[in-house]
Amino acid sequence: MSEQRFDAVVIGAGPGGYPAAIRLGQLKVKTAVIEREYMGGVCLNVGCIPSKAVIHAAKMFDKMSHADDIGIGIAGKPTLDMKKMQTWKGGVVNKLTSGVRTLLKGNGVTILEGTAKLEKPGPDGHRIVVQTKDGPQTVVAKNIVIATGSRPIEIPGFKIDQQRIIDSTGALALDEVPKRMVVIGGGYIGLELGMVYAKFGTKVTVVEALPRLLGTMDKDCVAVVDRKLKKMGVEVMVNAKAKSWEDKGDRAVLTVEIDGKTATIDTDKILLSVGRRPNTENLGLDTVGVALDKRGYVLADEHLRTNVGGIYAIGDVIGGMMLAHKATKEGEVVAEVIAGHKAAFDVRTIPAVVFTDPEIASTGLTEEEAKEKGHAKLRVGKFPFAALGRALSVNETDGFVKVIADAGTGELLGVHIVGNGASDLISEAALAIEMGAVADDLRLTIHPHPTLSEAVMEAAAVALGEAIHVINR
Numbered sequence: 001m002s003e004q005r006f007d008a009v010v011i012g013a014g015p016g017g018y019p020a021a022i023r024l025g026q027l028k029v030k031t032a033v034i035e036r037e038y039m040g041g042v043c044l045n046v047g048c049i050p051s052k053a054v055i056h057a058a059k060m061f062d063k064m065s066h067a068d069d070i071g072i073g074i075a076g077k078p079t080l081d082m083k084k085m086q087t088w089k090g091g092v093v094n095k096l097t098s099g100v101r102t103l104l105k106g107n108g109v110t111i112l113e114g115t116a117k118l119e120k121p122g123p124d125g126h127r128i129v130v131q132t133k134d135g136p137q138t139v140v141a142k143n144i145v146i147a148t149g150s151r152p153i154e155i156p157g158f159k160i161d162q163q164r165i166i167d168s169t170g171a172l173a174l175d176e177v178p179k180r181m182v183v184i185g186g187g188y189i190g191l192e193l194g195m196v197y198a199k200f201g202t203k204v205t206v207v208e209a210l211p212r213l214l215g216t217m218d219k220d221c222v223a224v225v226d227r228k229l230k231k232m233g234v235e236v237m238v239n240a241k242a243k244s245w246e247d248k249g250d251r252a253v254l255t256v257e258i259d260g261k262t263a264t265i266d267t268d269k270i271l272l273s274v275g276r277r278p279n280t281e282n283l284g285l286d287t288v289g290v291a292l293d294k295r296g297y298v299l300a301d302e303h304l305r306t307n308v309g310g311i312y313a314i315g316d317v318i319g320g321m322m323l324a325h326k327a328t329k330e331g332e333v334v335a336e337v338i339a340g341h342k343a344a345f346d347v348r349t350i351p352a353v354v355f356t357d358p359e360i361a362s363t364g365l366t367e368e369e370a371k372e373k374g375h376a377k378l379r380v381g382k383f384p385f386a387a388l389g390r391a392l393s394v395n396e397t398d399g400f401v402k403v404i405a406d407a408g409t410g411e412l413l414g415v416h417i418v419g420n421g422a423s424d425l426i427s428e429a430a431l432a433i434e435m436g437a438v439a440d441d442l443r444l445t446i447h448p449h450p451t452l453s454e455a456v457m458e459a460a461a462v463a464l465g466e467a468i469h470v471i472n473r
């Protein structure tokens with residue numbers, strides 16, 4: 001068996017692993033990255049990027065269907081060629097994943113294609129066996145970064161077969177629009193992809209176990225999306241649990257328990273989106289003694305160190321917010337730590353975006369969380385897009401910006417946006433919170449006119465009781 005030696009080996013080339021490897025390369029640490037399936041991980045191949053491409057296509061389709069609202073006539077109805085859309089989506093993914101390869105190589109990182117498993121360490125360092133298409137290879141490394149990501153959770157009786165029961169990967173690969181789809185789990189994936197298919201003409205039903213959708217997001221923001229779902233004809237069942245399903249040949253029949261009663265739903269596809277779990281199995285973590293928490297996530301400290309010297313972990317596999325940008329930040333930090341720099345994952349806020357229609361973007365605390373953290377009195381300012389010139393002129397007036405500040409100090413605690421462009425608007429708020437800004441900083445900074453970003457400034461003004469474009473109360 002051939003044997004290669006590195007100062008650092010990263011297992012997994014997702015948005016956690018590949019930036020870690022690139023940064024290690026930049027810091028002149030001799031590095032290899034091991035990837036078993038696809039460069040760029042879930043995010044680039046079957047997650048963030050393809051889903052946003054499909055969401056864009058659905059938005060465009062929907063806009064074209066309603067172009068008449070602003071006086072644009074389209075002869076006939078817009079049509080959809082799913083196969084062509086899939087080819088376009090594939091092209092977007094390919095450009096990015098081949099870019100990752102180029103970046104890794106350009107930074108001197110060795111790419112090993114295969115499945116990694118940790119073995120008992122030897123006197124010369126940690127040992128990994130990589131099953132490649134040419135047989136097993138041994139890699140010896142001073143440092144190892146576990147960046148193996150996550151996969152969908154299955155619930156009893158609902159085995160993902162990518163035919164009737166599909167996960168996000170299956171939902172992103174459909175080359176025909178199903179007539180009916182039940183989405184189990186009204187979280188990020190269920191609502192992003194449920195809305196896509198609703199726009200393409202599928203009759204969508206969302207089955208959510210909790211009393212409300214998107215439980216981690218600001219409830220006022222979610223209410224706006226909730227209304228939109230209803231307007232689109234999506235049926236939302238909350239306090240509802242999928243119990244079982246039966247294949248009837250031409251359809252599936254799902255049994256749901258809702259408020260203690262049983263209901264059945266006829267459907268063509270069932271999208272299972274009830275969360276994701278860490279990829280820690282068959283990695284040899286028990287062989288080397290890496291500790292996991294109760295839910296199976298690898299335990300890592302703020303320097304991304306596990307309990308075993310020289311073994312680090314980042315990204316979805318350590319839990320917390322399972323988001324690409326959080327994984328990437330951890331990847332950059334772990335590279336610095338391994339290179340001997342003083343670095344830690346020490347952030348005030350991790351922004352999150354749900355790419356529904358309209359989008360929800362959030363950073364910092366919600367009102368409930370702020371109160372729990374001891375901020376007894378809050379200043380909350382809400383500015384509706386319906387009062388903003390730019391929003392009116394692009395015919396996207398749903399939603400608002402909400403700014404939450406401590407009433408005593410003015411410290412900015414949270415910003416929650418629901419509306420067109422929320423995904424881009426949130427970064428200003430994240431920067432403000434990172435810099436310890438007060439609401440006045442947002443209010444006093446000149447924002448260009450007419451732009452959607454003015455709503456952030458206006459919401460801060462509302463919080464301070466100094467709004468110009470809405471009546472102060």
Ligand code: FAD
Nearest residue numbers: 012014015016036041042047048116149315316322323324
């Ligand atoms: P992953 O991306 O899961 O990468 C881990 C890699 O490790 C994989 O490539 C895997 O093949 C490899 N691997 C695993 N085990 C081994 C092994 N033993 N040997 C070798 N290689 C191995 N996040 C956002 O921030 N924004 C979004 O818009 C967004 N959209 C999403 C849409 C969908 C449909 C999904 C499913 C997720 C989305 N996410 C989004 C979440 C995001 O994809 C993840 O948070 C992110 O991919 C985590 O990065 P990671 O590097 O930790 O893991």
Ligand code: NAI
Nearest residue numbers: 185186187188189190207208209242273274275322353354
């Ligand atoms: P999720 O955690 O966002 O939502 C899962 C939902 O399913 C929850 O509302 C939960 O209450 C519900 N649920 C759980 N068990 C259920 C059951 N038996 N019956 C009915 N409902 C049930 O998980 P999701 O949507 O699978 O996404 C996984 C993760 O991927 C997200 O948490 C997020 O971290 C990431 N992601 C991020 C995106 C983004 O940043 N825009 C987009 C897509 C995914």
